[in-house]
Amino acid sequence: MSYELNEHQIAQRQQTKKYISEHLVNSVDRMETEGVITADDINAVKESGIWEMVLGNETEWISKVTVLIELAKTSPSFASLFTDLIFTKSILANKYDGQFYSAAFVEEEAGSDLSVIQTEARKIKNNWVLTGEKWFVANAELADHYMVLAKTPDNTFSIFRVSNEAEGIITQEQKKMGLEGLKLSKVMFNQVSIPSSSLILSVDRSFEGLNYANGLAKLSISSLAIGIAEAALEESLVRARAREQFGNPIGDFQAIQFKIADITVGINAANTLLYLAAQKLDRNEEFETEAAMAKVFSTEIASKAVNHAVQIHGSHGLLNDSTVSQLYRSQRLTEIFGQTSEMQRITIAKYVIDHIGVNEKEVNYGLSL
Template identity: 30%
Template sequence: MTLDFSEEECMVRDVVQRIVETHIRPRAVELDEEESFPWPQIKVLADNGLMGILVPQKYGGQQGSHLLYAMVVEEIARACAATALVYFTNTHGQLPILLAGTDTQKVHYLPPMANGEWLGALAVTEPQNGSDAAHMQCRATRVSDGYVLNGEKIFITNGDKADVMVVFARTGEPGARGISAFIVERKNGVVTSRVERKMGVRGSSTAALRFEDVFVPTVQRLGEEHQGFSTLMRTFDTTRLSTAAQAVGIAQGAYDIALEYTLVRQQFGRRIFDFQGMQFRLSEMLADITAGRALLYQTARLVDTGKPFTMEAAMAKLWCSEMAGRVTNQAVQALGGYGYMREFGVERMMRDAKITQIYDGTSDIQKLVIARRVLDVVQGRRGAQ
């Protein structure tokens, strides 16, 4: 596609591609099979100044564009979706601080999260409240100089590894108007109660966390009390770019393998690529990926130019994640029985693709976000008539 990339965006993408080929792709199978956390890969990304792309330079970040960020996530996911997840979850921990933090909070927390010294996480989901985050139950009770957190969060990426996490909890009335956001350091008493075993992205860590009278000083509350839900919704707008980029990367990775295989594999005395049916399959895969990438990059540019992007981010997340499901499935099919075996990696990509349809709001939830925006526009137009 013909988007104009800046010199910096092209340069950083080249650096990331080299890092991926040298340090990330060679370890992707091992991470999946051993369910080992990609600390060495994260260190390399940190050493190359990539852990704080969206963080302003004055807080130790790279101050890059959202398009650059999406390209970096995509390149990593093309080789290893689990490393991409661990990587972008660190950014997800930074986002609420960027959106609602005071200068003091930014000065204290963003530099170590942007240079890889501290790993970040975002804790929203609870046992009884996933999609319906507005009714979360984890409670932050006010005490004289802060809050005491009690409750449980589940499925938290980096949950057992992160040094610092942004936790959303109830401070007031039921529903969206009673939620606040807090910066919580894990060393202050957050207990890992369980580490999940998963279908895909197995090199990432997904943990349940227990908060039992965890004290959080008032200075670590993000934004006004009870205003956390709006910070969360704005955070999700950007996290959806990460997932969409991860989905595009996974799909591209699977396509690359399928193309290479079909150019070599012979059946009926010909390369299987030469069968028109196979060409149709590969062409549809490529068109699907290219459409997803166009939507993703266009949405990233909307963010970079300060335009509204809530609906576009939901559409990008919905389209790219469903597309990654279709494309990885077709990649396995293109390799036949070998596609089902572990050695070619496409079965891993098919497993990894599934999660992109679930986290950061399931595909159903993206459709609700889109429909709400559509209704806002229609009702706004009717109101103006």
Template identity: 35%
Template sequence: MALLTEEQEGMRKLVSDFAQKEIAPKAASYDLTEKFPMDNWVKMADMGLAGLPIPEKYSGAEVDTVSYVVAIEEISKACAATGAVVAIHTSAGIMPIYLFGTEEQKMKYIPDLASGKKIGAFALTEPGAGSDASRVSTTAKLDGNEYVLNGAKCFISNGGVAETYCVFATVDKSKGVKGITGFIVENGTPGFTIGKKEEKMGIRASSTTELIFENCRIPKENLLGKEGEGFKIAMVVLDSARIGIGAQAVGIAQAAYEEALKYSKVREQFGKPISALQAVSFMLADMAIQIEAARHLVYHAAALKDAGLPFGKEAAMAKTFASDTAVKVALDAIQVMGGYGYSREYPVERLLRDAKITQIYEGTNQIQRVVIAGHILK
């Protein structure tokens, strides 16, 4: 286990105790029903977990990034879908406003988000703009004191349950990435509707939807940053969000490993627990090594951010390694448990389904390698 300060270790124990008592027992049910975990959200908000890294001035808990990722790890260990809700809300729903919003925007939006009264979301991906975010085709045209948005977004985490969306559109397609601009859009704005809800392989309780904009008028004061700064805003936000996804992946991997370890000690074959078999014990040892390495990468990226040092490369490395580890560990956990691992009676089949998305969202692992290569080849 990575070395934590007394405060950070206190955060781990607080969130772990809560998550195992309140969240974990309901994870299978939420996965089966695909129902958004609103009761989990309300309880987490009451504990101050909806705005952990946000200053107290804006109703946040004002903890460091390491403490934040510790919390995401423990929540995700109990329920990856609930972990996704918190991570997306905080890293991508609040952070664009906190980092690039005006003081008026911060005071208007962040207190309700950081206190958990409202949920936030981040809307960049489109049917034709996934890994290549520069191909955003949703348009924003200035008309008097309002911007008029037209277009559609897809695969938006927290879609349909969020009240505040950070949306990216182009004000001038001929300018490419320099035309992409950020906006704050409130749910209920005329012309803004929620499209289909995705039926997903994993994190099924997390709401993922389309967003549709048809002559959606938003006030000029909802411009996030300046015109043309949207791509930069999105890339900065994604750097931070990748640390949270890395933490989610570590939590999933830890949960799968613990299930396999526990099972290996009670399942007997050939007259002894299967944990005594070298083939199994070596698998468990490799799982433990990979998880610890992933955790150190995630915490290191978080510590760099806390120190005010560059962390983009390390965040991409952490997200890539941790998500690859989550998938491999979940697969190996199923193998250790055999037929029981493949059955819904045990959680590891769900953990494998949940793990897969961590290799995809906030930039696929192939894109992470592009980012990493860009840093090391400078």
């Protein structure tokens, strides 16, 4: 398959690169080292047009993932901001109002299996009252609203819009590995009263109603992982050309060349899977299995890329303030966020078992490969 960009998509990529070189690159040290992304950063990207490119309804997904890859190459933390926004915007659908939402779904004992969440929503007169504790809520301090998943009295699940200014909300930052600019928080809802109109969506225990939104999040995280891998490759090439040992650049040594080759092959293969999923989405076809393949492959290739990059840099790669060290720490979250690699493999295997070979006329193994 081909994922060559058309002229419009190339122009969007160039616009992203221009924004990065003129604005974002000056803030990278603060975002990636000091761990601060501000409301001013959000406003700046909105004014640049990047916000609309990633979140706009008129932008093709081929363009969206291209822009996210470029952002991730310079600032993985900044690119990661969009994962939650893409997920929550999809759930809101035509109710999306352009504000900043943070998803509050996961709990201490409820990760991939959301059916065991303990947060409750009770109807009292004309209001809902939320009680519970959510973990790993991204960018809580930047959000205008939380999107909260809670159990309702009839033993089903509903998603609510909750203003971050509502009474009874307490937030506590959770320290983590990598993506320093992406803040994670524990958010406690202590009998938070919200109007009945805050109910966004009800879902059953299978949570299949979230498959589309989860698929979009996988594309976003795949883009993030590929951007990290490409940044690791660029850093590795600089090091391989400049670092000399035993009288030669280390890039002359076959051991280093093999690492460069492995990273390059992996990035190209990951791009193929990601753009395949994006193309299917742009054609309004089912894309969730392809998104799972893109996520599991791209995130694990990124793991290989950052590991090789640290090895190529040697002891210098172990320093906390080195770029490859930051990439190494940030990549690890991509294999967990947006459902783990293990969950992606379950999704892929289930599709293959249920579909491949069931219809003898089926071609290409049931997938667009």
